[in-house]
Amino acid sequence: MTEKEPIRVVVAGPRGRMGSETIRMIAQSSNLTLVAAVDHGHDGERIEDLLGINGLSARIYADIDACFSQEQPDVLIDFTHPEVGKRNLQKAIDYGVRPVIGTSGFSNEEVENYRNQMDEKKLGGIIAPNFAIGAVLVMKFSQMAAKYFPDAEIIELHHDKKKDAPSGTAIKTAELMTKTRQSKKQGAPDEKETLAGARGADFDGMRIHSVRLPGLIAHQEVLFGGKGELLTLRHDSMDRTSFMTGVHYATNTVMNLDTLVYGLENILD
Numbered sequence: 572m573t574e575k576e577p578i579r580v581v582v583a584g585p586r587g588r589m590g591s592e593t594i595r596m597i598a599q600s601s602n603l604t605l606v607a608a609v610d611h612g613h614d615g616e617r618i619e620d621l622l623g624i625n626g627l628s629a630r631i632y633a634d635i636d637a638c639f640s641q642e643q644p645d646v647l648i649d650f651t652h653p654e655v656g657k658r659n660l661q662k663a664i665d666y667g668v669r670p671v672i673g674t675s676g677f678s679n680e681e682v683e684n685y686r687n688q689m690d691e692k693k694l695g696g697i698i699a700p701n702f703a704i705g706a707v708l709v710m711k712f713s714q715m716a717a718k719y720f721p722d723a724e725i726i727e728l729h730h731d732k733k734k735d736a737p738s739g740t741a742i743k744t745a746e747l748m749t750k751t752r753q754s755k756k757q758g759a760p761d762e763k764e765t766l767a768g769a770r771g772a773d774f775d776g777m778r779i780h781s782v783r784l785p786g787l788i789a790h791q792e793v794l795f796g797g798k799g800e801l802l803t804l805r806h807d808s809m810d811r812t813s814f815m816t817g818v819h820y821a822t823n824t825v826m827n828l829d830t831l832v833y834g835l836e837n838i839l840d
């Protein structure tokens with residue numbers, strides 16, 4: 572029996588909180604091999620020198636075109652910044668590299684555009700607002716609950732280095748809830764904010780609140796209110812290893828896909 576070749580992976584954003592955790596995960600995996608990383612500096616340096624992880628001789632590229640044409644990876648894993656993630660995803664499509672995108676900030680229209688291009692090439696990939704299994708379950712349970720509890724508010728809580736608000740997870744949760752929730756403007760019809768922003772962001776009449784504090788990692792609560800009852804769904808990522816099972820699973824799964832999937836829930840059994 573022949574051994575399966577390892578999946579050749581490039582990581583974009585290697586110095587970041589998620590990119591460095593992903594590299595540690597790949598270093599411990601038996602079926603993934605890190606062939607390079609893409610950063611906006613440090614061109615030509617070795618990943619082990621940059622991150623202090625022994626045994627990773629793969630190099631860093633500042634130019635993603637050079638990286639893809641020289642290294643010919645199977646998969647790009649991207650944890651960068653919204654605008655960079657979009658550019659990198661487009662490059663991956665152009666070079667036929669399967670994208671695994673964790674970076675937040677993709678609209679439905681953008682996902683559709685990338686999916687059309689990938690369908691033409693029969694290229695598999697995923698954009699997942701959250702790779703933690705528990706967070707995905709909260710999204711699914713919220714979709715179920717919103718049918719019975721149209722009055723809901725989402726509170727997402729993150730570390731104070733996070734650039735975007737609300738989180739990609741909160742937006743995806745709200746999008747899934749609109750599939751079952753009757754559209755409705757919540758709160759008193761004549762409510763007034765005496766301090767701008769007090770009621771949070773408006774998503775189809777439902778409110779999303781973003782908390783940013785040192786000490787937090789990634790957390791979300793979805794509150795559902797009904798007559799005389801309150802349902803609370805909550806997930807806490809206490810550590811960034813919480814995302815790695817999902818990232819590893821997605822990296823394996825995109826090898827057998829021929830389209831772009833939006834959300835980890837769509838590839839879980």
Ligand SMILES: NC(=O)C1=CN([C@@H]2O[C@H](COP(=O)(O)OP(=O)(O)OC[C@H]3O[C@@H](n4cnc5c(N)ncnc54)[C@H](O)[C@@H]3O)[C@@H](O)[C@H]2O)C=CC1
Binds near residue numbers: 584586674676739
């Ligand atoms: N889908 C998921 O499960 C998760 C998604 N995220 C998302 O991932 C993204 C990154 O999050 P963090 O790692 O916390 O951010 P971070 O700020 O720690 O890391 C981002 C990295 O991207 C690098 N970068 C910037 N421009 C670049 C370029 N042109 N090429 C390559 N690298 C570039 C930066 O130097 C930085 O090291 C965010 O959008 C965040 O919302 C974060 C956690 C989980």
Ligand SMILES: O=C(O)C1=N[C@H](C(=O)O)C[C@H](O)C1
Binds near residue numbers: 675729740
């Ligand atoms: O920036 C983060 O940290 C996270 N970003 C993602 C998001 O915007 O939802 C996923 C997770 O919440 C952590």
